[in-house]
Amino acid sequence: MSILRRVSIVAGLAGLAAGGVVGTLSILSRRIEAAAPPQGRFIDIDGNSIHYLDQGSGPAVVLVHGLGGNGRNFTYALADLLAKHFRVLTLDRPGSGYSTRVADADADLRVQADLLTRFLDALAVDKPILVGHSLGGALVLAAALDNPGRYRGLALITPLVMPQDEPPEALKALAIRSPLLRRLVAWSIALPLSIARRDAVLAGLFSPDAVPGDFPIAGGGALGARPVSFYHASTDLAALPDSLPGLAARYPALDVPVAVIVGTGDTILDPRRHGEALEGVAPDVRITRVEGGHMIPLTQPRVVADWLTAFADSL
Numbered sequence: 001m002s003i004l005r006r007v008s009i010v011a012g013l014a015g016l017a018a019g020g021v022v023g024t025l026s027i028l029s030r031r032i033e034a035a036a037p038p039q040g041r042f043i044d045i046d047g048n049s050i051h052y053l054d055q056g057s058g059p060a061v062v063l064v065h066g067l068g069g070n071g072r073n074f075t076y077a078l079a080d081l082l083a084k085h086f087r088v089l090t091l092d093r094p095g096s097g098y099s100t101r102v103a104d105a106d107a108d109l110r111v112q113a114d115l116l117t118r119f120l121d122a123l124a125v126d127k128p129i130l131v132g133h134s135l136g137g138a139l140v141l142a143a144a145l146d147n148p149g150r151y152r153g154l155a156l157i158t159p160l161v162m163p164q165d166e167p168p169e170a171l172k173a174l175a176i177r178s179p180l181l182r183r184l185v186a187w188s189i190a191l192p193l194s195i196a197r198r199d200a201v202l203a204g205l206f207s208p209d210a211v212p213g214d215f216p217i218a219g220g221g222a223l224g225a226r227p228v229s230f231y232h233a234s235t236d237l238a239a240l241p242d243s244l245p246g247l248a249a250r251y252p253a254l255d256v257p258v259a260v261i262v263g264t265g266d267t268i269l270d271p272r273r274h275g276e277a278l279e280g281v282a283p284d285v286r287i288t289r290v291e292g293g294h295m296i297p298l299t300q301p302r303v304v305a306d307w308l309t310a311f312a313d314s315l
Contacts, residue, residue: 066134095232
């Protein structure tokens with residue numbers, strides 16, 4: 001048998017194996033989606049299909065989730081509590097949950113913030129309070145800085161605020177700079193490894209709080225494990241070193257009140273380096289500290305709802 005023939009056979013077998021892996025991952029993704037289907041509506045913003053839930057009435061608040069998350073991080077409990085007093089818009093960021101992201105779209109924070117603002121313009125949402133959890137905190141800061149006077153206030157929950165050299169230990173698997181390698185990992189080992197390491201990863205993410213037993217489905221955890229979600233979360237993480245330093249340098253120009261709530265035991269984002277560091281840098285920052293970890297929107301939803309309601313009442 002010729003060398004060319006052997007190479008062709010090996011390549012064909014490799015292709016079949018890869019196709020089998022992709023097929024299996026696609027089946028697993030569909031099962032996850034069947035267990036945690038879309039909760040809201042869809043709107044097209046420049047080719048990005050944005051999935052969102054619109055609840056309640058009153059002053060508008062907009063809930064923006066963090067890295068690798070989705071809207072279910074809020075609809076688990078917090079959104080329903082807020083909907084008693086506010087119009088609550090909970091969205092999946094592009095590439096997260098059920099929202100799509102245009103191929104090769106820039107994940108820069110200011111690009112994402114612009115899309116958020118155009119999403120709200122399309123829904124005619126006037127002067128909302130932007131609520132950002134984790135990376136969502138940095139995103140809503142970018143939105144306010146790029147749109148002076150557009151927002152009523154910012155409410156940041158255990159937010160990403162300042163640049164840091166290394167990602168948190170629980171998120172290091174997402175730290176892949178090469179788009180090609182990122183895609184290969186997403187469609188090969190990411191989901192199996194996520195399943196195998198689930199307990200350890202979730203414990204790190206929620207520490208020192210307990211992981212809610214229904215987080216994988218009701219809280220959106222399983223949606224974040226799909227290959228497409230892994231790829232876009234890794235893309236978001238890779239964009240931060242280029243976009244976050246410039247954003248942080250602009251904080252003194254913020255023209256809106258900012259409320260920050262941090263968990264004193266947060267092991268993902270050090271509350272002193274991030275949320276508390278904003279105090280004294282931006283003009284009007286109010287810090288609230290609670291006992292707990294990074295995922296307080298899920299573990300302490302009533303505490304977070306009361307904090308946000310008090311902030312809104314003060315504006």
